Amino acid sequence: MTTGAGVGDNQGVGTPVEDTFAEAIATSPRRARTRERLLDAALTLFAEVGVDATSIEAICERAGFTRGAFYSNFSDRSALIDALAAREQGRAISELRDAIEASPWNDVPEGTDDVGAVASVATQLLDALTIDRRWALVNGEMRLMALRDRSLAPAHEARENLLLDAIADEIRRLTACLGRRLAIPDRTFVRLLWAGFQADLEAADRSLGTDHPTTAVELATSWIPEVVTRLTVPAEPSP
Amino acid sequence: MTTGAGVGDNQGVGTPVEDTFAEAIATSPRRARTRERLLDAALTLFAEVGVDATSIEAICERAGFTRGAFYSNFSDRSALIDALAAREQGRAISELRDAIEASPWNDVPEGTDDVGAVASVATQLLDALTIDRRWALVNGEMRLMALRDRSLAPAHEARENLLLDAIADEIRRLTACLGRRLAIPDRTFVRLLWAGFQADLEAADRSLGTDHPTTAVELATSWIPEVVTRLTVPAEPSP
DNA sequence: TGTATCCGATACAGTGGCGTATCGAAAGGT
DNA sequence: ACCTTTCGATACGCCACTGTATCGGATACA
Structure with a gap:
């Protein structure tokens, strides 16, 4: 419920498609791994400096990605928080x-x-x-x-x-x-x-x-x- | 201790002077009132949207001031938080x-x-x-x-x-x-x-x-x- | 090995907030 | 009423972050 995790896969970054259901829909192993790494980085940074004080950019950097990866995996900040x-x-x-x-x-x-x-x-x-x-x-x-x-x-x-x-x-x-x-x-x-x-x-x-x-x-x-x-x-x- | 409230009065906004001691040093009634209003606004907004998510600008706006008033009264964000x-x-x-x-x-x-x-x-x-x-x-x-x-x-x-x-x-x-x-x-x-x-x-x-x-x-x-x-x-x- | 697809990198506006410098108007004393 | 001081408003430059569009390399499948 409440938007769920929201893989929202699509062709590129553009419109991550509403992450309505999706959920358990086939996520490639690669995708799953980057999601995990992003979530790990978010958890660490949230704990270190707080949720609001953590920028998406910082999360990506710590995870070893750029923002492109983020927006390919999450529709926005709150989707990440939900998933985490x-x-x-x-x-x-x-x-x-x-x-x-x-x-x-x-x-x-x-x-x-x-x-x-x-x-x-x-x-x-x-x-x-x-x-x-x-x-x-x-x-x-x-x-x-x-x-x-x-x-x-x-x-x-x-x-x-x-x-x-x-x-x-x-x-x-x-x-x-x-x-x-x-x-x-x-x-x-x-x-x-x-x-x-x-x-x-x-x-x-x-x-x-x-x-x-x-x-x-x-x-x-x-x-x-x-x-x-x-x-x-x-x-x-x-x- | 720990920086205290920090009135940090001075000539204009420029350098609010380190708010070292000061404390009970003569603050004009006017100044005291604007400080109170700023603190009130901050308390309300902090409660509504969180400390980190509250911009100094928003605090000033709600208090009926502009940022000039803020920087005239507090050296920075954390000074406000201390005072509050x-x-x-x-x-x-x-x-x-x-x-x-x-x-x-x-x-x-x-x-x-x-x-x-x-x-x-x-x-x-x-x-x-x-x-x-x-x-x-x-x-x-x-x-x-x-x-x-x-x-x-x-x-x-x-x-x-x-x-x-x-x-x-x-x-x-x-x-x-x-x-x-x-x-x-x-x-x-x-x-x-x-x-x-x-x-x-x-x-x-x-x-x-x-x-x-x-x-x-x-x-x-x-x-x-x-x-x-x-x-x-x-x-x-x-x- | 060739090819279609996936997925993350890069580039680009656009926005909002910060901190400083300068200015004008109240306050307050005489 | 004048002058000084105080104090808040305004204007400026700057930077960090967001979200989107596009691109190119990796991956999987034949």
């Missing part, structure tokens, strides 16, 4: 799935009462979502863009909900595994957890230049267990 | 102080055990801080700017800490008044509260166009009491 958001959010979700797959929570015995275990798994999951610091930054900017331009909001919200729901699901499974359940709505809990972790990420980032460099995970483990403990209650009041 | 941040953050803090002053918490009897009361006061305080939706938006963008450009970080962090500390102080006083204390570090708690409330603000904003318009305070009261209850414990284990 779609790609990165998809990547984030699949990373979450991988993390869930690889997570040790499957080994946790059914009746464990160690809330700390859940907390540590939760932290690892959050961490898995933020391997790419660039996207954390750019996504923050897109959040603001969606707040300003209401027409962008639905797409952004949908993308973010996808992720937050996935996290919520996982948290619910984890707590259930310990015979507990959340005392507040899942979504609220995830929101708090996510926001708190974002702050940890920022703090960790800031600490890089100082003499006490820490990681976000270190910071997170100092409060997540306590919060998880206090915001969950034993489940099954009546079995 | 300083003004708005100062405003936020004084609004918090006012809210504390006017808050009904002073009337709460010493031994009240109604955690909900504290929560509602806390919500009102948070609400008081966000009367101006524009600044909430712009401050979010400045957070990102500080994350990208490390040289901006100290000033931003200092400003934000001022506010968060003030909130933390107040929360501590409120909980103490109920004979309880936070089970996690004040700062962590405030961070969660603040982040959660920001999300409520966004949600409230989004709900404006729908058929279920709600306010941030409504949303916040649905979870803050529970969270406050669960994240505090009775104080004075040994009186």
